Amino acid sequence: MNTITTTIIDIGKDFSRYPAGRYETDGPFSGELFRAKFLVPVLNSNGHVTIELDETAGYGSSFLEEAFGGLVRLGYSSTQIKNTITLHSEDPSLLEEIEEYILDAEQG
Amino acid sequence: MRLLNSDDRIAWIRLSHKRNKREKKRLEKKKNKQSHTRRKGATPSFVLKSPEIFELIGSVNRKLLLEFIEKLRNKVLIQKRRVRIDFSNAKRMVVCGTLLFFSELHRIERELGSLNLVSCIPPKDETAAQVLQHLGILKMLKNSCPVIPKRSDVINWKIASGELTDATKVGQILEAESRLPQTKAKKLYRGVSEAMTNVSQHAYMDLRNDGAEIIGDKGWWMFCREEDNHISVAFCDLGVGIPITLPKTMEENNEENMFKLILYKLFPDKKKYSDGELIRAAIEVKRSRTQKRHRGKGLLDMIKAIETTQGGRLVILSNKGGYLYNLNNSKPSEDVKNYKDSIFGTLILWSLPISRNTEVKS
Numbered sequence: 001m002n003t004i005t006t007t008i009i010d011i012g013k014d015f016s017r018y019p020a021g022r023y024e025t026d027g028p029f030s031g032e033l034f035r036a037k038f039l040v041p042v043l044n045s046n047g048h049v050t051i052e053l054d055e056t057a058g059y060g061s062s063f064l065e066e067a068f069g070g071l072v073r074l075g076y077s078s079t080q081i082k083n084t085i086t087l088h089s090e091d092p093s094l095l096e097e098i099e100e101y102i103l104d105a106e107q108g
Numbered sequence: 109m110r111l112l113n114s115d116d117r118i119a120w121i122r123l124s125h126k127r128n129k130r131e132k133k134r135l136e137k138k139k140n141k142q143s144h145t146r147r148k149g150a151t152p153s154f155v156l157k158s159p160e161i162f163e164l165i166g167s168v169n170r171k172l173l174l175e176f177i178e179k180l181r182n183k184v185l186i187q188k189r190r191v192r193i194d195f196s197n198a199k200r201m202v203v204c205g206t207l208l209f210f211s212e213l214h215r216i217e218r219e220l221g222s223l224n225l226v227s228c229i230p231p232k233d234e235t236a237a238q239v240l241q242h243l244g245i246l247k248m249l250k251n252s253c254p255v256i257p258k259r260s261d262v263i264n265w266k267i268a269s270g271e272l273t274d275a276t277k278v279g280q281i282l283e284a285e286s287r288l289p290q291t292k293a294k295k296l297y298r299g300v301s302e303a304m305t306n307v308s309q310h311a312y313m314d315l316r317n318d319g320a321e322i323i324g325d326k327g328w329w330m331f332c333r334e335e336d337n338h339i340s341v342a343f344c345d346l347g348v349g350i351p352i353t354l355p356k357t358m359e360e361n362n363e364e365n366m367f368k369l370i371l372y373k374l375f376p377d378k379k380k381y382s383d384g385e386l387i388r389a390a391i392e393v394k395r396s397r398t399q400k401r402h403r404g405k406g407l408l409d410m411i412k413a414i415e416t417t418q419g420g421r422l423v424i425l426s427n428k429g430g431y432l433y434n435l436n437n438s439k440p441s442e443d444v445k446n447y448k449d450s451i452f453g454t455l456i457l458w459s460l461p462i463s464r465n466t467e468v469k470s
Contacts (some may be wrong), residue, residue: 018297026305057294058279059298061409
């Protein structure tokens, strides 16, 4: 029987309390870097991750879109992303926004 | 030869002394005059009077401030001349105008390697002097004015600056505003971090059209100020400006047709659009629900920072244009401003009341 390991990633503690920017060329805590460092490895390992979103100073749309919508552009389907990544936030509008980025990216 | 008697000899000696003294005086005077002329010749400082009010939204104040900044840039950065800024009459240092001046001064310093060509006469007004001291401007200009910043409305000005999209300092400043509710701080962080991303990606895509022709221009500057139960955050870049970057960003996002359509809808009788109208239309494109969210929602993030706050205000100034968004009595109002002079860059100002009970339902 295959067991799925669930990892918990707190963006504020494990990545940066001050995430900002889209690409790695923009700055040190970009959406592209977060995706490459924390999301892609889990998707490639068939694991599961819970992302804790609240312990940061906030998010710009570029960071969120590149981190999550960018997964679709790398070839992962929205179903695969939803099955692998669970998002947690006290702010429901943040969860909706990320979901929208993933769906929009899938629609092209 | 006639021999002098003792009286004549004494008179002659006295006369010689007098002549010598006169000659010595004449030579000293001449020497002083020459040295003064030489000193003046070596450092021909151009005295540049600062405006009384450092402000950018009202047309008159804006014109005076931009003329002052342009002269400073031309004399120091282009002509490499010594300039003595005379701040004697400076009375009101408003956040947006002061930030633009501060940014220009830092750009000149970075480009020339120092501000050795610039000196200053401090303001007579105590508050204005405290502001310049607190912001480090008097020190940058090597002025030893003894004024100590102590007024509460002066020492609460916070500064951040950088070249990359690294919002660490900005986030720390916003989080340190203890009276600012976390939800508002997060919204402001969203707006500022997106403004920063825009700077990294687009703002310096071409030479700034200010005559200085600096290759590799970069950077952003930010002020945050709490006053009378309001918080103001101003963010500035000295890039090519939104009206210049718009065609490129619209093309990247396949939004050119939508942009043209919205311009036509908003300003049907126009053939040529002002900078203010272009900014207004760009915001409308981002609002359009039919547009995909991939890329380029930065302008909307800037509005989101204040759009659910009663009394919230957003000002976007870019080149010769301005866009103003206010939320009063739960009703948003938008205004477009067109100016004669360019700020040669972009300045965004968020202003919102701090208290919790100003949130309105979105």
